[in-house]
């Protein structure tokens with residue numbers, strides 16, 4: 216304080232004590248303090264020298280006058296704490312450990328801390344024998360105690376790393392002690408406890424102890440290598456850690472797994488005891504003694520199995536007979552020649568090439584790139600060169616559009632290829648939606664093909680991804696349509712060449728027979744079977760429908776994929792449009 220200030224306040228003659236913190240000490244004062252050799256971290260207060268104490272209040276032999284202001288160090292407990300806090304914060308900066316538990320530390324602990332830090336340092340420099348010594352002690356407890364001491368001291372420096380080590384080492388213990396399952400469990404448990412402790416944050420010492428202990432026990436080569444890189448002590452440490460492991464295993468197995476092993480053995484015993492009664496005793500049964508229950512049972516069961524076997528054999532016979540029948544079918548020469556001419560059935564690419572078709576094109580047999588102009592014109596003259604346009608859909612009979620044009624309907628079970636055939640016939644792919652998932656077409660869809668013809672895509676029957684009631688509704692509507700529709704000129708009943716006709720197909724045939732609706736069988740997906748089987752299927756169906764009056768001959772065979780038989784079908788259907796009269 217300057218002399219001007221002192222004269223201003225001097226007349227109060229009061230003892231002025233201004234407690235000021237470090238921040239409040241002015242720069243000049245701090246410099247003064249430094250000159251006086253006072254430490255920076257201490258607290259100070261400014262004291263005005265009284266007149267009676269004027270001579271004696273000076274410090275270090277310096278005399279003071281009355282009214283002089285002196286700055287003196289305040290000694291209190293806070294000072295000491297602050298010192299520790301400062302040091303801790305410094306360590307935090309180094310180790311990044313922001314543990315809130317430092318208040319727990321006493322001064323004694325602090326001194327231990329110093330010791331521990333020294334030990335740690337020594338260890339990391341290659342003198343890890345210390346930890347080896349204590350961990351390699353005769354008992355696990357001993358190791359734990361010595362560890363405790365170290366841990367308490369090395370908490371702040373080791374705290375963070377110790378956690379990681381503990382986890383790592385538990386794994387290590389598991390690996391090393393693969394023979395002793397219980398030891399692994401124990402290691403895990405101790406760690407779990409330790410983790411819980413940590414989470415609670417209640418007892419740092421216990422936590423640290425457990426952590427360090429597990430580290431000690433499970434120290435592995437890699438870690439020792441990490442700590443003692445390039446030192447002689449590595450080999451020693453490895454040996455010691457191995458011995459530690461052995462001892463630990465022995466210890467844990469002998470003490471901790473005792474109960475487990477006992478339990479296990481008892482469990483095993485129980486298993487054995489359970490197994491024993493399960494063993495069937497051989498009982499000699501007199502086969503002629505019908506009063507014997509066991510024999511009765513066996514007879515009954517044998518009877519059941521015999522019945523089942525019989526049923527299976529019958530079914531097999533039916534299947535075999537059906538297949539055999541199909542294989543035995545001899546197609547007529549006309550069908551065989553038709554199949555060959557139209558390259559129906561599964562064919563090799565070379566056959567298409569030899570016949571002059573370009574297999575690079577989609578639906579190669581209907582693209583006719585090598586055809587003459589007259590052929591092309593003949594196709595284009597037909598109604599199928601017209602544009603296909605969707606104009607109505609019906610879910611119920613009342614929503615059916617008025618029958619203004621002659622109609623050709625495409626019926627059959629789900630996924631048989633109805634929609635695909637419409638596209639193939641008109642060569643307008645994508646107008647009618649198709650899917651490999653049965654049940655895509657769920658309404659009666661009406662398509663105009665020019666001014667002369669209407670094509671109707673019916674929903675399929677049989678298996679479809681739809682509710683039973685809905686499927687029944689489709690079937691009813693389809694049946695109603697084919698049996699009552701005025702403008703309906705022909706129904707193409709599509710049958711999958713591979714599977715032939717099923718009962719529902721026969722049902723529809725009967726219905727159309729009754730309603731005198733003209734229908735033509737069209738075998739689809741002929742490219743999925745051999746040509747001979749296409750011919751056989753055609754022959755088989757023709758024979759079964761011989762007596763049917765409404766069936767239009769000939770039976771058609773097509774493949775929407777290859778285009779085989781499509782032209783023939785066009786020709787056959789074009790006549791409907793040409794001669795149709797509504």
Ligand SMILES: Nc1nc2c(ncn2[C@@H]2O[C@H](COP(=O)(O)OP(=O)(O)OP(=O)(O)O)[C@@H](O)[C@H]2O)c(=O)[nH]1
Nearest residue numbers: 630631632633634635649650651654655656675775
């Ligand atoms: N290999 C082969 N697959 C075909 C043929 N025709 C159709 N497919 C396939 O069979 C599946 C069903 O075809 P769709 O035309 O949708 O059958 P759909 O009868 O209309 O089926 P729904 O509408 O469910 O009644 C599709 O994955 C087609 O690609 C064919 O001639 N050969």
Ligand SMILES: [Mg+2]
Nearest residue numbers: 633634655656
């Ligand atoms: Mg469809």
